[in-house]
Amino acid sequence: MQYTVVQSVNPQFVIRDTTGDFILGILDHKGTVAYIYPNLNETIFSFTVNDTSPINRTQPFYHSTGDVTLRIRRANSTDSYKEFSTTDAYGGAARVVEVADSLIAYDITSLLNPGHGLNITRIYKQSTDRHGGFIIQVNVTNTQAYAQQLGALGMSMVFNNDWSGLDLNTTAQHCSITEPYIGQDNAWVKVTRISGEGPTLLVLPYGNGGMNAWRPLLSDPTVRSATFEGFYEYTFLADAYRMNEWKAVPDERLWTLTDSIVLQPGASVIYGLHMRLLPSVRDVESGLAQMQKLVVKVVPGYVVGVDMGNVTLFVLPGRYKISKINVSNSAIMDISNTSAILTSGWHAYQLYPRIYGRVRVIVHYSDDSALEYRQVVSMFVLPSFRTHIQTFGEFNAKYQWYDDPADPFGRSQSIMPYNWHSQQLILQESRSFVVGLSDESGAGPGLGFAVKNQYAPESDQVHLLDLYINNTLFGSKGPSKYVPFETRVQWRDYTVVASTFWYPGMPGYNYTITDGWDQKRANTTWRSYNYVHPTAIYYSLYRIARDNPNITTLQTWSWYLMQAYQTYVAMVKFAAYYSQFGLMVGSVFLRVLDALRIEGYVEEFQKMLALEQTRVSIWQSLPFPFGSEFPWDSTGQEEIYLTAQYFGLYNLSNSTLQAVLAYTHSIPNWGYHGAARRFWDYVYNGCEELNDGIERVLHHYGSGLNALPILHAYDLNPDDIYLLEVGIGSITGPLTNIQLSGASSMGLHGDPRKLIHDYWDADYGMAFYGLASLQSAYAVNHTILGEAVCYLCDLTLTGETNVWNVTPRDAFHRRVYIEPLGTAFSLDAGMIESIVVNWHAQSVVIVLSAVKSPVPFTVYRLHVDHLASCNARTACDLVIVSPANPPVVRGAFEIAVQPYPQTMSVKLKWNGKYD
Template sequence: MTIKTKFKNLLLLYLIATTANAQEESTYWDNIKDRESTLGIDEGFTEVKTEEFTLKLVNASQTVAGLYPNSDPDFDFTTGERIEIRDKDSIYYIGDLNFRIKGEDGEWETFSTAYHRKKVESLPISGNVLAASDLSNTLGEENPLSIKRFYEQKNGELILRFEITNPTNKAIEIGALGTPMAFNNILEGKHLDETHTENVFFDPYIGKDAGYVEVKHLKGKGEALLVLPESNMPFENYRPLNDDLTTRSIVFEGVHEWMALSKAYAENEWKGKEQWNTPTSLMLNAGETQDFALKFVLAPSIKQIQDKLLEEQRPVAVGVPGYVLPMDVEGKLFLNYTEEVEDFKIEPKGALKISEIEKKESGFTEYQVEGKIWGRSRVTVTYKDGLEQTINYKVIEPETELVDDFANFLFTEQWFDQPDEFFGRTNSIISYDYEDKKQITQDSRAWVAGLSDEGGAGSWLGGVMKQLIQPEKEEIEKLELFIDETLWGGIQYDEGERKYGVKKSVFYYEPDEMPEGTYSDTINYDTWAAWDKEGADDFGRSYNYPHVAAAHWVMYRLARYHKGLVDNHDWKWYLEHAYHTAVTMPELAPWYAQFGQMEGTVFLMILKDLQAEGLTEMAKNLEASMKKRADHWESLNYPFGSEMPWDSTGQEEVFMWSDYFGYTKKADITLNAILAYVPTMPHWAYNGNARRYWDFLYGGKLSRVERQIHHYGSGLNAIPILKAYRDHPDFYLLKVGYASTLGAISNVTQDGFGSAAFHSYPSTIRIDYLSGDYGSNFFGYAINSATYITKNEDLGWLSFGGNLKETKNNIVVELTTAAKSKIYIEPKELWLELDAGTFKEVSYNKSIGEVEVILNAKDNHSEYAYLRTNKELNLKYDKMNGAYKIPLSKKPKTIVIK
C-alpha cells in the first residue's frame, strides 16, 4: 500500500469514526432532499403541557414535532431537530396512523396519514383534551372510516388516542392498525458527544396488553420514556416502516411501528412466518366507534423501569435465568399484577411446563418453568380481568450438550481439509452456509471466505473458545494443525517487520494472476469488499488481532493447566505469541487500535497470566501499551467509536481497561452507555440483546440494515456487565448480564450450527444462514459461563446457571453451565474459578456463612483442580501462579471454605 493510499484511508477512517462521513451524509438524505415539503411546518407550531411533558405539535398536521420532559426541557425524545428536511410525504412521525381494511373485493387496502400529507381539520377542545383533529383530509376519499386523533391529559399523564368510527351500513374488518414510534435514533452527522447527549435508542416488549416501548438516552442516564397501552392497543407486533423514505444505514436504524392488529400483513408479506403473537383483526360494525390509545410516562431511570410499570399497575414478569431456557434448568417465572392469573396457554402445546410454587409477600407469584421442546415457544398469561400478557421463550439443549453439538458441527461440517494452494486455508474451520449446507470458499466479501475479520475468523474462533470450557483432545489436535499450517505464517505473519501482524484476509480477488476458473462467475466481485492481495495482506485493521490472541491464549491455558491436551508447542510458546500479538496490534494497526476492540478482554487475560507466570518484562510492556490506549479513552467523554460512527462493541474493552487502571468514572460512563442499549424484558429475543443493526451487511447472507437478535454484541457486552455486578452486586445487572450470556447461544441450531444472528423483521423471523461473525458471540459466552447465587429482597434465593434447592440451613446448587468452572456467591461476594477441573455442586450455609464445593473426579487430562478466588482463603494446598493446586481423585472431592 502506498503512503498516499494509506493517508487517504486514514482520513476516511477518521471521518467515519468521529461523525458520519460525507458519503454517508449525502446518501442519508438523497431520497428526500429534493422532494416537496408537505408537512406544513410553515404554518407554525403549538406547544401544550402535561405534568411530565411539553408537547410540540405541527399546526397543519398535528403530528408531534417535539416531546420534551419538563425535568429536562432542552431534550427532545423525537426527531424534531430534523423536521425541516423530514417534512415530506411518507416520512413518519408520532401521531401518524397506519391501517389496512378489507375491501369489497376481499383484498386488503392500505391507508396512512403519512402518505399524502394535507392539512387536517382541527376540532374544538375542552376538558382534558390538549389538541384534536379529524384526519379524513389526509387519508383521502377512498377511506370509508371516520378517524379522529386526540392528545389528552389523564391524571396528569399524556395520552394519544385515535377514535375510529364506521359510518357505513356494513361491518368493516380492520386487518392492520399501527402507530409509528418515531424517536430520535438518527445519528447522522453527529460526534459521539452529541449522540450521547441528544439521541435515544428504543426497545420493544412485544407482549400484547402488557407490552411497552422503552426509550433511553444513549448515555444511559436520565429519565426513560415508556409508551404503554391505554385502551385497545395491545402490542401485537413491531413492524419496520421501510416505506419511510429516509435511507437506513449505519447511522439510522429506521422507524418501527407499534401494531395492535396485524392479520393483514400475516396473510401477505409475512405469510408462513410464525410471529411473536397470534395476528388478529377487528370487525368494526356499522355505526360502531372504537378507541385506540397509548400512554406516555417517565421512569426515573433505566433501572427503575420495572418500578414504574408496577406503579402504573402494568403486569410485570421476571424470568430466571431469563427466557432462553436450557432443558435441564429449573427456571423461575415471577408475575406481579393487580389481578390473579386465570390461565396459561403454552404454544406449541407441551413446549413448556409451568407449575405454581408460592405467592410472595412482595406481590410476586413464583412459578417453576421447565423447557420440554427445543425451539421458540410462547406463554399467554390471561388474568382475571381479561388482560393478556405474552412471554416468548427459547428452549435450548442443556448447555453442555449445546456446546458439544456446536463444536461437532465446527470440526466436521465446517472443517476444511481440501488442498488450497493459492489461499492456504487447508486444515481450518471455514465459514458455512446453513441454507445451502455447504462451506463457503468464495464470497464477494473477502473476509467471509478469508479466515480473518469477524466474518471469517468467527468459526475458528468459536472452535478455539469451546476448548476453554469443554476441552476435547481430538478437536485440539485439529486446532494444532490449524495453528501450525494456517494461522501462524498464514493469517498471522511469522517473519520480518510484519511479524505477529494479522492479515485482513487470506482470500483475495486477483483474476489476472490466477488460473481461469479460480473464481466463480456467479459471484459479483465488482465491489469494494473484494480485496486484491495487497488489500487482503494489510495488517492495519486492529480488530483482527484479538481473534488470533485468543487462539494463542486458550492454547496456553490448555497446555499449562492440563496434561496431554496440547503437544505441538509448550505453554510458554503460546503465551509469548499471545503477548506479541497483543503488543503488536497498536504498533502495526495504530489507527484502529485507538478504539475498544471486540474481545479486547483477552488482552487483560493475557496480562494477568503474564503477571502470574512472573514474566515481568512482558507484563510491564503489555500493561504500558494498553495504558496508552486507556489514557486516550480517559480523555474522551464517550470513547465508543470504531470504524463506524457509533458502535456497541468497543465498550467491552473500554470498560475492562478503565476498571483495571482505576478510571472509575470512565468505567461507570461506559457501563451506563451499555445499559442504554442492552434491555431486560420478558422476551428471549430482546432480553439482554445488545443493539446491532448493520452487521448483516458484512457477515450475513440476507444483507440489510435490520435490528439483529443476539448478534455478538450480546455475548461481549455481558463481560463488563457481569464484572460490574461482581464488584458491586446489583440484581438489575445480573438479570441483564446473564440474559446477554444465554442470548449468545440462543441462535445455535439443534444440530449445532452457530448463526451470525437472528432476523427480527416479521417478514423473516429466523436465523441468518451464514456462520459469519458468530465466534465473537461465543467468545462472550465462554468468558461469561458461570453460576451465580443471590438472594433478592422481592424474589428470594435464586440461582443463575444452576438448579437451587433450599433447606432450613443450606442453599444447594447443582451447576448446569457448560464450563462448570466459575461460581459467584453474592452474600459473601465470593468469586471462585477453576483453571482446570470442574465444579459439580456448591452449598452455602445461611446461618454460619460457610461454603462447600464439590469438585468432579479427575479425568485423563485434569489431575489437579486449580482454584482461584477473589479473597484469600485458609486452604491448605500449594499454589501455582496464584491458584490453589488441589489434587483430584477418582471420586468427587469436597472442599470446605470458611
C-alpha cells in the same frame, strides 16, 4: 409531485409527571408529536425527532410520532386489504376539533387518501392517574353502511435514533435508543438517551393499546444506514400483515398471535398509548409495579435448558386478577397448574422445559371491567447448555474443518464459515473478509472453536486447533504447485492481513463471484480489529496447554502466550488508529497482561502495561470513546469498561456501563433480553439470501461481549439484581444461535417477515467469546422477589433455608457465584458438580466432578475470589480447611485429582456475618 409543509410547532404543553414535568410539542398541520423534551428547561435533547435532525421534512415520510397506518376491507369477504396512511396525502391538513378533557384533538381523516370509509380522530390528554404523563389515542369510526374488517392499525414511533452526519459528542447530546417489549396487552417501548442518562420515556398501552408487532416502516424512504436503523411502528393490529408479508413465518416464530377487528356500521374503536417518564433505564419494572400493572419475570431468564429444574415464572398481579396461564406448545415446555404466593406478593409458577424449541407463555388476566387481557412472555428451550456447547464443538470439528492442500489461498487446515441452510462451507464471497480467515467473519469460526476448547477441551479438537495455528494462522504456504503465492494470515513481524482470499487474479482458480478485494487490498495490515482475534486464539491455546498438561500440543504453553503478546505489540506498532477506541474482544488483552505478570515475564509485562496505559489515556480524553468504523458502536465498551476497572478509572468504567445499559435491556422476550442493539451487521457479514439491508440483529456478538461489563459490575455490586438479570440474557441469548445440529448463526433476523436465524455463522465466534468468558451459575437472595433463587443453576433449600445446595446448569460448570458471600468459586480446568453452603455452620463444600480417563489435567486449580465489598452481608475471610493447606500456585489452590469415579470435596469456613 411537490409538497409544501408549514413547519409550525404549535401548540406546546407542559405535561405533569411524577418523575418531573416535561414538554410536549405538536406539529399543528398533522397533529403529530413534534418533540418531547424531558424537562421544562431542556431545548436540545428530544426523545422524538426534532428540528435538529437531518431528516428532510418536506417529503411525505414518517416524520413524527403518531402517524397512523391501517389496512381495511369489507367484513366477511376475501377481498384484499387496502392500505391507508396519514403519510399518504400531505396536501391535506389535520383539523382541530373539540373533545372533552383533551389537551387538543385533531380530525386527521383528510390526511389519508380517500376510499377507506372511516373517520379518524387523534386525541391528546393529560393522564389523570397519579403518575402523570400524556395519552395519545386514535378513535376510528366506520362511516360505511356495511361492516368493515380492520386488519392492521399502527402508530409510528419516530424517536430520535438518526445520527447521520453527527459526531460522537453530538450524538450523545441529541439521540436516543428505542427498544420494544412485544408483549401483547402489557407491552411497552422504552426510549433512552444514547448516553444512558435519565430520564427514560416509557410508552405503554392505553385502552385497546396492546402490541401485535414492532413493525419496521420499510416504506419510509429515509435512507437507512449504519447511522440510522429506520423508524418503527407500534402495531396494534397485524392480521393483514400476517396474511401477506409475514405469511412465510410459522406461528411458533411469531412473538405474538396477531389480531384484527370487525367494525359494524357507525361503530368506533379506540387505540391509545400512555407516555410517561421514568427516572432511569432500569426502572421499567418498578414503574409498572407503582402503576399497579402486571409485572413478569422468569428465573433464570428467557433461554433455558432442559436439565434446569428451578425454572420459575414470577408474576406480580398489581390490580389485576390472573385467570390462567398457558404455554403455546406444552410439548416444548409446560407449566404448573397452581402457584405459590410469596410474602413479597409475587406469584410463582413452575415451568418445565422438555425439548428444544420456541414457546410463548401467555398470561391471561382481567380487571374490574371484566375485560380479558393477555401478556406474552417469549422463551427458548435448549438442550442442557453443557450438551449444547459440546455439540457446537463437534460440529466445528466435523463439518467446518477445511483440509484441502489444493486451496490456492492457503486456507487449508482452518475452521471456515458455514451456511447451515445449504449445509456447505462458504469458500467464495465478494465480501472477501468473510472467507479470508481474518476480520470478524473470517476469524470468527476459529475464535469460537478456540474459546469452546479453552473452557471445555477435547484433545482431538485441540489438535485441529493446533494445526490451524501452526500451519495456517502463523504458518506459511506457497509458493508451491497448489499455492502459487506465499500466503499467510499473520506475517513474521506479527502483522495480520485483511484477508487471505482475494479477487481476481488467482491463476487457474474457478471464481464464482464477480467482485471482491484485490490482492493488494487483501494484504493490507492496518486494521486494528484484525489483531484481536488471533491474540484471543493464541491465549486460548496458552490456557489449554497450561491448565491441561496431559493434552498434547505442538508448542509449549509459553510459545502461545508469547504469540499473543507479540500480536498485541504489532497491533499498537502497525495498526494503531482504531485502537484509540475500544475493540471487540479487546478484554483479552487484559488476560494476556495478567498472564505475563503471573508467569514472571517482567519485561514483556511492563511494556504491555505501558502501551495499555497510553491507550487508556486516549479514552480518558474522549467524553464518549465508543466509536469504531461505525459511529457509536456497541461492541468496544467491553474492553473500555474492563480496562478502566483494571486501572482504577471508575468514572470511565461507570459512564461506560451506563452507555451499555442504554442499549442492553431486561425484556421478557428471549430475542430482546440482553440483546445489545445492532442493526447493520447483516449488510457486512450476513447471508445475502436473507439480507435486504439494515435490520435489527438479535443476539449478535454485541450481546455476548456486553455481558462482560454488566456481569463484572454485578460481581462487584451483588445487591444490584438488575445487572444480573440483564447479563444473564446476554450470556444465554447467543446460545440460541447454535442449532440442534451444532451449526451456528451470527444472529436472529428481527424483521417480522423473517424471525429466523441468519444462514451464516460469520462473526458468531465473538459472541461465543463473550458468553463463555463469564459463564457462571449465580445463587442469590433476590432483593425484589424476597427469596433465594438460582440463575443457571438448581437450588435446593434444606433445614429451613439454612443450607443451600447449588447444582450448576450453565454451559461449562466451572464458575459459581454465591451472592450473599460476594464470592466466586471457579476452576481453570474440570467442573464443579455442586456447592453446599451451610449458613448456620458458616461453611462451603465444593464438590469437584470426577474426571474420566484420559485425565487432561493433573490437579484441580481452584480460585476463591471475594469480589464484593465487605459489609454486613458478606464474608471476607473464607479459608480452606479440607484438604489441609493446599498449595497456592499462580494464584490458585491446587488440589489433587482423584481416580475415576471419585469426586473431590473442598471445604471452606468463614467467620464473617451473613443475612
